[in-house]
Amino acid sequence: MKVATFNIQNLFHRHTDMVELEYEIKSEIWKEEFESLFSKSQKTSLDYNRMRELANLLGFHQAPHTSYLSMKNIEGSLHVKSSLQVMETKASYLSNWNGWTRLKSVPITKKAIFNKAKVILEVDPDIVLLQQVENRESLIQFNKSFFKNNQSTYSEIMHLQGNDGLGLGMGILLKKGYHIKSVKSFSNEKDAKGRLLFNTDFQKYKIKTPQNKTLHLLCCQLAGESESDSLRRKQANKIAEVYSDLLSQGAENIIIAGTLNAPSYAASTSTILETGVMDIVKHDSFDVMLDSGNDSSYFRMGAYRMGVNIKQKDYLLVSPILFDKVEDSGLNRKAIWPLKKPEWETYDSVENEKDAASEHPLLWAEFKLEDSIRLYKKSA
Template sequence: MIVATYNIQNIFYRDRVLIKKYREENRELWIKEFETLMLKRMRTNEEFNRMRALSQLLGFEDSQHSPYFTMIHKMGQLFLKKEVAVNTHRATHLTDWNGWVKLNSNPINDIAIENKGKIIKEASADILILLEVEDRTSLLEFNKYFLSHAYTHMLYLETNDIYGRGIGVLTKEGYEVKSMKSHVNDFDDDGNPIFDMDLQEYKISTPNGTLVTVLSTCFLEDTQNPAQSNTKIEIQSKRIAEVYQTLNVSNSLIAVVGTLNVPSYSKLLSSIIGETDLRDVSKHHTFEVDLDKGKDSRYFRLGAYKMGVNIKQRDYLMLSTRLFKAVKNSGLIRKGIWFKKRPQWEMLKSIKNETHMASEHPLVWSQLKIG
């Protein structure tokens, strides 16, 4: 059985605010690169293509906008969807698209969507948790056109996120979600929701009848108010530990997965990592991932996954003692991430610039032998 978690950062559409935030974080680097290319007297075709990509990223042009939209007014808000050809024979994410999207969302680059599918297909997980999904319709269309109906069961729940990002669980034939529970209505002492998005519980039966429990969550970063963000993360971590301890009776089979946005050594995660028996799969001796190229292959960055894998750890797959002992193989797939300068690693050949990136997050997986 393979379990995987992937922060897909939306499938077809993403809120403009989130795109703007990403652009602001990288704007200075892009301007510097664009100016360097502008000052060159002779440029290669590859450099001209890079300038076109940078002009789009910097807002000089915006190829994300499509002139073919249908609009609808619903409950006081405007929504849109892309028009599709009626008699098209080529399966794309636009074929038979029925999902409506708020007008403040931007369509994700077509190549990026295809790359999301490639990463998921490579993992071939039996149980897949997808974070930051815009809606159930997107999940169904994505499975149909980009995953070749690989998953027979798909569930989606909305969360507390103001940008409409939810969590989806997909399982292959023989793996069935028996029950599902949301913690969106867990409140702190001041009456505020504990979770930025949610903590969701799934009890999933395997083909041999074994029951596995998966807890999924996603913490959000607030770079404007880091102190407030840290407090929120600590509160969420404590609540996850409480729920986990309640479920972990008689040496249960439990996985806690998701994006926590802080490194494993952080005291903010001490309630989960340290005060419970949960073990991070990246610390397992089987954990494999393509190493960085050049000097970075011999370097260890504090807070990274391991030596030679120098990206900040934000995504976790943590296992109870019994599940950790059942690990046969494990690893991380990051070839869908665009690197800026250093470190560098193997990317999908279809990624030519940032807009083609599948996600800013890697997919983390583990193969388990249970039953």
């Protein structure tokens, strides 16, 4: 059984608020890189090419992103135009409305969508937990477009929207033989002051495996780095409480997966790790292509591990009993564009930032689950 978790950062379209926030964060990195290249006394052709890319990203040579859509009635046809596309649809002759409307989302590039699927297809998990999925319809279409005619067909799909209102819901895909027995969302959970505890969501799945084993999956996305540490701590406390309750009820196979938005040493999420849950990156089988050059032997504070010097925000945490059943594990970051050093090998289809599948890696682990006695009796 192979389980993966992936903060996919939406499938086909992303809310404009998220795009603008990410641009603000990245622009500081782009500015530093541009200034560094610009100050070099001798520049290579690669330096000039990169400066041109950065100039476009920083808006030196292009109109700034517009979040508005213009509409105009011309001779009975409604003409719709944005910075992204032009299309024409028929409108009633009685309708003579001209104006504009605010766009709530922008489309993700075809290359980026393809690379999102490529990451999942390469790992080929039996169960994949996805964070930041805009809606169920998109998840169904994503599955149909990339997995339906593949041996990696996912037969069960679930999507639950959270509290954010920005299309950052969570989804789960399961292959044939794996069945969702129950699901619970903690989106209505409130803190001591009566406010919603999870600004996105925290979800609990009960899965039946082909080996007739029960698997409990706790999928989460905690408050972002720009948000309060105290809020993240409260959210982490609830997750730790649910995990501990499952252990007290005799559950053995438990996974906590998702984006905690904090490094492993952070106090705000310490209550989760203090339950005794095990981080998959610490398993001997954990494998990932290392950073290039000297960075392959470097261990940055807050990174996943030595040679994997990207800041850890995403986790695949498993109960001690399940940790002993791990046969293989790893991390796929081939569709992440390195904004700055350290660098690592990427897919040929990732040529720039816009082609990146996500800013997050996919984490996975493969477990050996022996068939239960009850299953043998049933098949006898």
